Amino acid sequence: MAIVELENVRKIYYLGKTEVHALRGVSFSIEKGDFVSIVGPSGSGKSTILNLIGCIDQPTEGLVKINGTVTEGLTDRELTNLRHKTVGFIFQSFNLIPVLNVYENIEFPLLLGKDRPGKKEMREWIMYLIEAVGLADHVHHRSNELSGGQRQRVAIARALATKPEIVLADEPTANLDSKTGQSIIELMKKMNAELNTTFIFSTHDTTIMSIADHVIRLLDGQVVENSKSKAAAGGLP
Amino acid sequence: MRILLTIAWRNVRQQKVKTTIIGLIMAIGIMVLVVGNSFMDTAASGIERYYIKNYTGHLMITGQTKGNLTLFGFQDLTAMERPVPRIPDYGEIVEFAQSLPYVAAINPQVSATAVISRGDNTLGATQLFGIIPGQYQAMFPDNVEILEGRFWEPGQQGVLLNKAVAELLESQLGFTLRPGDKLLFTSVSTHTGMRIREVEITGLFRFKQSNVQLDMVSLMDVSNVRDLAGMVVGSADPAQLTSEERQFLGELDVESIFQSADSLFTEVIVEAPEAEDDFWLSLLEQAEGPEASLQEDAGAWQYLLVRLTDEKYLRQAERDFADFFAAKGIAAQTRNWRQGAGALAELSYGIKSVFNTIVFIIAVVAVIIIMNTLVISVTERMSEIGTMRAIGAQKSFVRRMIVLETMLLSGISGTLGVAAGGLVLLVLNKIGLKASNVFFEIIYGGPELRPELSWSAVVLSLVVIVAVGAVSSAYPTALVMRTSPLKAMESSR
Numbered sequence: 001m002a003i004v005e006l007e008n009v010r011k012i013y014y015l016g017k018t019e020v021h022a023l024r025g026v027s028f029s030i031e032k033g034d035f036v037s038i039v040g041p042s043g044s045g046k047s048t049i050l051n052l053i054g055c056i057d058q059p060t061e062g063l064v065k066i067n068g069t070v071t072e073g074l075t076d077r078e079l080t081n082l083r084h085k086t087v088g089f090i091f092q093s094f095n096l097i098p099v100l101n102v103y104e105n106i107e108f109p110l111l112l113g114k115d116r117p118g119k120k121e122m123r124e125w126i127m128y129l130i131e132a133v134g135l136a137d138h139v140h141h142r143s144n145e146l147s148g149g150q151r152q153r154v155a156i157a158r159a160l161a162t163k164p165e166i167v168l169a170d171e172p173t174a175n176l177d178s179k180t181g182q183s184i185i186e187l188m189k190k191m192n193a194e195l196n197t198t199f200i201f202s203t204h205d206t207t208i209m210s211i212a213d214h215v216i217r218l219l220d221g222q223v224v225e226n227s228k229s230k231a232a233a234g235g236l237p
Numbered sequence: 238m239r240i241l242l243t244i245a246w247r248n249v250r251q252q253k254v255k256t257t258i259i260g261l262i263m264a265i266g267i268m269v270l271v272v273g274n275s276f277m278d279t280a281a282s283g284i285e286r287y288y289i290k291n292y293t294g295h296l297m298i299t300g301q302t303k304g305n306l307t308l309f310g311f312q313d314l315t316a317m318e319r320p321v322p323r324i325p326d327y328g329e330i331v332e333f334a335q336s337l338p339y340v341a342a343i344n345p346q347v348s349a350t351a352v353i354s355r356g357d358n359t360l361g362a363t364q365l366f367g368i369i370p371g372q373y374q375a376m377f378p379d380n381v382e383i384l385e386g387r388f389w390e391p392g393q394q395g396v397l398l399n400k401a402v403a404e405l406l407e408s409q410l411g412f413t414l415r416p417g418d419k420l421l422f423t424s425v426s427t428h429t430g431m432r433i434r435e436v437e438i439t440g441l442f443r444f445k446q447s448n449v450q451l452d453m454v455s456l457m458d459v460s461n462v463r464d465l466a467g468m469v470v471g472s473a474d475p476a477q478l479t480s481e482e483r484q485f486l487g488e489l490d491v492e493s494i495f496q497s498a499d500s501l502f503t504e505v506i507v508e509a510p511e512a513e514d515d516f517w518l519s520l521l522e523q524a525e526g527p528e529a530s531l532q533e534d535a536g537a538w539q540y541l542l543v544r545l546t547d548e549k550y551l552r553q554a555e556r557d558f559a560d561f562f563a564a565k566g567i568a569a570q571t572r573n574w575r576q577g578a579g580a581l582a583e584l585s586y587g588i589k590s591v592f593n594t595i596v597f598i599i600a601v602v603a604v605i606i607i608m609n610t611l612v613i614s615v616t617e618r619m620s621e622i623g624t625m626r627a628i629g630a631q632k633s634f635v636r637r638m639i640v641l642e643t644m645l646l647s648g649i650s651g652t653l654g655v656a657a658g659g660l661v662l663l664v665l666n667k668i669g670l671k672a673s674n675v676f677f678e679i680i681y682g683g684p685e686l687r688p689e690l691s692w693s694a695v696v697l698s699l700v701v702i703v704a705v706g707a708v709s710s711a712y713p714t715a716l717v718m719r720t721s722p723l724k725a726m727e728s729s730r
Contacts, residue, residue, distance in 0.1 A: 051723060054627065054722075056626075056627055056721065056722040056723050057723060076632065077631060077632075080626070080629060080630070080631050080632075081629075083627065083628070083629055083722075084628070084629025085629075088628070089624075089627050089628055091624065093620075095620060095621070095624040097244065097621055097624070097625070098251070098621065099243075099244055099247035099248055099251055100243070100244070100247075104240070104243065107240075108240060108625075108628070109628045109629050111239075111240045112628070112629045112630050112631075112634065113629065158628070159628075162629070
């Protein structure tokens, strides 16, 4: 079953009186558990697609369906609920809440919804995630006490906290050195395999895009390649 | 809620510049508010205490009338044009007042304003309270300090001259006034014409707790004050009276009162004029002679002052008297001490209003500064707020977070402000503030003020701080509410 479906999606931005066509009729679908890389040069529409899948933007035309729900016409509250239940975010600049420590940052999304797990269950899950991302020794550190790689690990754990169907990562390795970037991608791949969570990330980096089992290549707002390669998943060093 | 509090508290601690700017503005504002209002409340309660204890009692009964009627007469533009009404059915009212268990004492008074002269010299003016010394002292046992002489004897006439008035007169006369000296008291109004009485000084006194208004008050036998106030009976000619004048005269036969309501020089009564006083002698020549003189209305009183056993009975007393007046059809009414005390007491409340207006303006300025600081702070946190929205925080969560942060900051600053205000008041209370001039004497309600922390000022301050916090966070919150989760993505790139 497709967890993400885009049908003939167009997105136009307005810069003053100038129309910028960010997406020009994009269609593709992503299956549950895919490890998807959206690649393309700057301005090709990668971020726009992530924004649409993440329900933080709406298409000008076309249909976006997330886990069976069409996003068009949903209220802000409904979109927020959909994001909270279905989507996790990993940002390029990590975007941790600066006043919260590692544990609290991961706990934060769990405290937002109405259906909260019990305290014990929540603590065990958070500690599992912290251990899974290798930060067991940094539970009470705040983001300014962590390195870039460590911050991105926290962001990954936070994105997974609500056990979402989809995790979106907008160029997650752009602000990291290549070695750290590689380890972050490996971590994402590991969580993808363990939790069967769909990971969708945009990147310029040709070395990490090769790890993806589903590559969507964009150029000038159009899909120029949509290839699935299960073999690529086994290509981890 | 726990996470909101955690974030709010840590942001308040972490954003030191914002916290310092907003915190200082709020704390200083609240300190000023607490000190200022405590100051005003202490002064007002001092004024209330000493007026009730020494001059007005808890309430005063007067004839029914509109306008700003005080113990000093009407204090409005119509003062010269209409008489202070006499209390109708005075005997019945006294009887009723004495039957009430919570009435501790009553005291009747009449009031008049008179110009004082001696020989050809007009020396000054005084407010006269016409009283019965025994009853007055029973009601206000501790307000008069006799410096020289004594009260006049029962059945006799005389004036106990206020030392402050005497000093004013002496500066013009060039010699010291003594008991036994005589002065001419002249009252003029459109309703009584000109009335003159020569009265002997029986003593000099001062009010133990006084102010610029009370320094003008002298005590005189009621007979002379009634005459100066135009409260007289007996007339040679019928008079045309207005309805208000009829009310003023109560149940009296209106045809037997004034010789002529139109004449300014209705009557001149002078006792033992100075032989060399040509001016007054000429006036005497114009007068019709003692045989036509008006007689005092011996049962006429303008005010009945009532002291209660406890202030808590004030509302009940007002109700009981109102019911009694209604049941008996008596055209009388009660006025509270503040109405009785007149302009000066009102002025102290007026000053409080002015102070609160200034505080309001300062609060508006504070709101603008705080709002600007919050807007800057919120703008800096757009990425953080966008991230929260992206990962599932509803708008309401973000709104609560900003409001809680502002309220937390307001609460801490407010508490510090109240504490600082309390400290300042403690010091001022120990030192005591001396009034350096009449203006401050009015504000202080006396020559010295020892301000105390007023809990109503504390409550008011907390209300103000919450309001300032709420208002100043309104725009930044609206700004935050418009923050799209896209901000998180955009700022991240």
